[in-house]
Amino acid sequence: MRVAAFANPGISSSYTKIRLDKNENPFETPPGLIEELRMSISAVELNRYPDQEAASLKNALSEYCGFPPDWITLGNGGDEILLNLMMAFVPRDGCLMTLSPSFSGYEQMSGSLGVRVKRIPLEFDGESVTLREEKLVDALAASSPDMTIIDRPNNPTGLAVSTEFLKEVASLTRGVIVVDEAYVEFGGGSFLSNQEDLPSNVFVLRTFSKAWGLAGLRVGWGVSKPELCKKVEKVRPPFNVGVLPQEAARVALGYSEWMRARVNTITYTRDRFIEEVKRIHGWTALPSKANFVMVYSKCDREMTEKTFKKMGIHARFPDMGALSEIPGSWVRVTVGMEEEMGIVLDALKELSYRI
8 A cells, every 4th residue: 555545636735734743533523422412511501510420421431431430530631630640649759650751741740749750761673662561660669659650552652561561560569550541442452351350559541532532521531449539539629520521421422333433444544554654765653552653763853843844744743751862753643534644644755855
């Protein structure tokens, strides 16, 4: 399959709104869901505070994921839940451990709370990014972190650390393990298999922003045993999830087949894009279990940024943490529509002549 398979002659380099920088779902909300939301929300009493316990949404999530309502935590996006977790389990000057690179929000939040961060470096062999598991195990023993956050798949690399290893990590630490599954629907398997297999010190974070395509709602949710849930509830602000987001998320859960169909389309496009990138001289596409792909080249970053800007492509040039010393261009590209991915491939082809 050649680059031309992605190309759309109706889209030119003057197209200036190719938004592939925030890992959003490129598909619009289905009309049926919009209509059902319109009818449902018309009955909402906007002059009243939302249900502080969000019972209806928790019951719907319980049916969806198979865990009891009192195991479920809700937040104004996954970010708020992460912040609440840090406040609940990591004291000031306490230790948070995570991967490097990883989701930038972890460091931003921990910094605002005065938390020390222990970073476990990922490694790059020229084709893929890996985690040396023994490094993380050794760091657990040496640092005794209050909390360890592992995003799987990892943002920005797309790496999915195995659930078997994370269960081992949970058994080795005194602290809480947060498994951030913001992108889990796109591959890699979930930590939420059944109640018996969920360790007592593990909190699994999920979101409506990515696979569900509802980033504008700002609804995050998480699952853990009630003992952890209760501690998070103690620091959760009252009425933190509004009445409209609660109702919209509840209704959206009835469209899981639509969600899975769109996820299948995105993962198919992702895998084809990775194959095409590998055919372009000087560029490498890392394996990915998310709705984004990290591409790398020894090409000068400034030149890459200029070329992307010229072609109207908004992509992410993230802080690569432990990998930042490797020279060249690291670009995280959200998987969009096929036509958009074709333009990204055109940009990489143009840059390949400069490598």
